[in-house]
Amino acid sequence: MLRGRIEEFSDDGLGVLVVGGKRIHVPFAYPGDVIMVRDMKKRFGRLIARDFKLFDASPIRTTPKCQHFGKCGACLWQGLEYGEGLKFKAELFERITGISAPIKGSPRIWGFRNVSNFIVTTEGIGLKEYGSPSKVVNLSECPLFSRRTPEYLRALKDFLSETGLRPWNLKGKAGDVHYLQIREGKFTGEVMVNLIAHTKPPEEVVEALRDYFSFADSLYWSVKRDERDDPRGNPEFIGGNPFLSERIGDVTYLIHPYSFFQTNSYALPILLKAVENFTNGEKVLDLYSGVGTFGVYLAKRGFNVEGIEINPFAVEMANKNAELNGVRARFHVGRAEEIRIGDYDTVIVDPPRKGLKEAGELLVKSGVERLLYVSCNPRAFKLDYENHLRKAYRVEEAVLVDMFPHTPHVEAVIKLVR
Numbered sequence: 344m345l346r347g348r349i350e351e352f353s354d355d356g357l358g359v360l361v362v363g364g365k366r367i368h369v370p371f372a373y374p375g376d377v378i379m380v381r382d383m384k385k386r387f388g389r390l391i392a393r394d395f396k397l398f399d400a401s402p403i404r405t406t407p408k409c410q411h412f413g414k415c416g417a418c419l420w421q422g423l424e425y426g427e428g429l430k431f432k433a434e435l436f437e438r439i440t441g442i443s444a445p446i447k448g449s450p451r452i453w454g455f456r457n458v459s460n461f462i463v464t465t466e467g468i469g470l471k472e473y474g475s476p477s478k479v480v481n482l483s484e485c486p487l488f489s490r491r492t493p494e495y496l497r498a499l500k501d502f503l504s505e506t507g508l509r510p511w512n513l514k515g516k517a518g519d520v521h522y523l524q525i526r527e528g529k530f531t532g533e534v535m536v537n538l539i540a541h542t543k544p545p546e547e548v549v550e551a552l553r554d555y556f557s558f559a560d561s562l563y564w565s566v567k568r569d570e571r572d573d574p575r576g577n578p579e580f581i582g583g584n585p586f587l588s589e590r591i592g593d594v595t596y597l598i599h600p601y602s603f604f605q606t607n608s609y610a611l612p613i614l615l616k617a618v619e620n621f622t623n624g625e626k627v628l629d630l631y632s633g634v635g636t637f638g639v640y641l642a643k644r645g646f647n648v649e650g651i652e653i654n655p656f657a658v659e660m661a662n663k664n665a666e667l668n669g670v671r672a673r674f675h676v677g678r679a680e681e682i683r684i685g686d687y688d689t690v691i692v693d694p695p696r697k698g699l700k701e702a703g704e705l706l707v708k709s710g711v712e713r714l715l716y717v718s719c720n721p722r723a724f725k726l727d728y729e730n731h732l733r734k735a736y737r738v739e740e741a742v743l744v745d746m747f748p749h750t751p752h753v754e755a756v757i758k759l760v761r
């Protein structure tokens with residue numbers, strides 16, 4: 344019988360049950376839980392529980408707020424007491440990277456996410472089930488995102504029913520509407536709606552979109568030309584403001600639907616402060632700069648900033664953000680792997696989840712004294728460090744900021760010196 348106590352978390356935040364010579368990874372189970380695994384599957388060489396019965400709840404469990412907890416793939420750790428989760432995040436980070444770092448919690452743990460991408464399917468509208476590429480949780484709420492989630496979903500359903508547009512069929516790979524992306528400016532109260540569909544809308548459909556989403560401050564329709572389940576298409580501006588604005592402390596950011604923005608507006612000031620505290624000298628390069636989140640903030644504090652970013656929408660926003668905030672930071676379109684790194688006192692890198700890869704070698708060859716590595720993927724950092732960065736840099740200090748409550752993820756700011 345596959346029954347026993349969960350003793351620890353795996354690196355990716357699943358409860359680990361060791362029983363009968365087997366090591367089973369159990370999503371939604373926590374250290375201290377006594378459980379029985381009822382069903383499991385093998386995935387990438389690991390045994391993953393599909394279902395379990397909880398006999399004795401760990402003392403570090405708490406009552407989840409969301410009715411979809413246990414199925415929805417968005418929050419593995421909502422049943423774990425928040426402070427305990429923070430300790431585990433720091434522990435897992437240290438286990439993976441070897442770096443011991445203090446962790447700072449998110450000032451809000453509900454309603455903190457400023458973006459949600461609801462997949463719109465014949466099975467339901469919401470988020471993917473944990474571990475399943477083809478099953479969708481038909482959401483009626485999302486307490487991590489917004490109290491207004493039911494209103495947004497109602498508007499979409501009414502819009503679909505009036506226009507007759509078909510939700511996406513995951514198996515048949517056909518349909519009209521594939522995603523509803525909503526962004527909220529938590530400090531401005533603004534809402535951006537981006538409907539991602541496989542067809543170009545006729546005028547009466549655009550009118551219906553305007554009617555049903557009349558609460559939107561910014562409205563887009565994106566035409567998607569591929570069948571992939573990702574919220575990306577070719578954006579067409581429909582109405583309102585072309586950009587969403589968000590106010591973080593003394594900086595206003597404009598955000599385009601296709602530019603990355605840090606997802607937790609409430610914890611972002613803590614992340615910005617951590618980056619500022621580790622920044623040295625005058626000349627700063629913000630590599631992977633997005634909409635200029637770090638660069639504009641630092642320029643406002645007197646640093647001389649340049650930024651490089653691959654996405655032209657984000658670069659346009661970053662330069663607008665510099666202007667809007669009255670600072671002289673300059674951002675350019677470029678690939679981090681291909682630039683010549685000039686004479687900077689501090690280089691900030693905030694790469695996508697896959698990490699720096701070859702860009703790591705450019706940094707090693709540069710003369711830059713101080714490198715700040717901002718990352719939500721400790722495994723990618725470890726690889727970048729071991730394969731490249733340690734040839735020239737050593738880790739001096741790090742701090743963790745919880746940008747992702749109720750998940751095992753954490754954002755790290757790691758200071759490396761030459």
Ligand SMILES: C[S@@+](CC[C@H](N)C(=O)[O-])C[C@H]1O[C@@H](n2cnc3c(N)ncnc32)[C@H](O)[C@@H]1O
Pocket residue numbers: 602603604605630631632633634635636637651652653654657677678679680693694695696
């Ligand atoms: C994690 S986001 C960070 C953005 C920004 N630092 C922020 O905090 O909002 C990573 C950014 O890297 C950009 N990016 C991805 N690959 C890149 C590359 N090869 N060269 C430059 N930028 C890249 C993405 O478009 C994205 O804006």
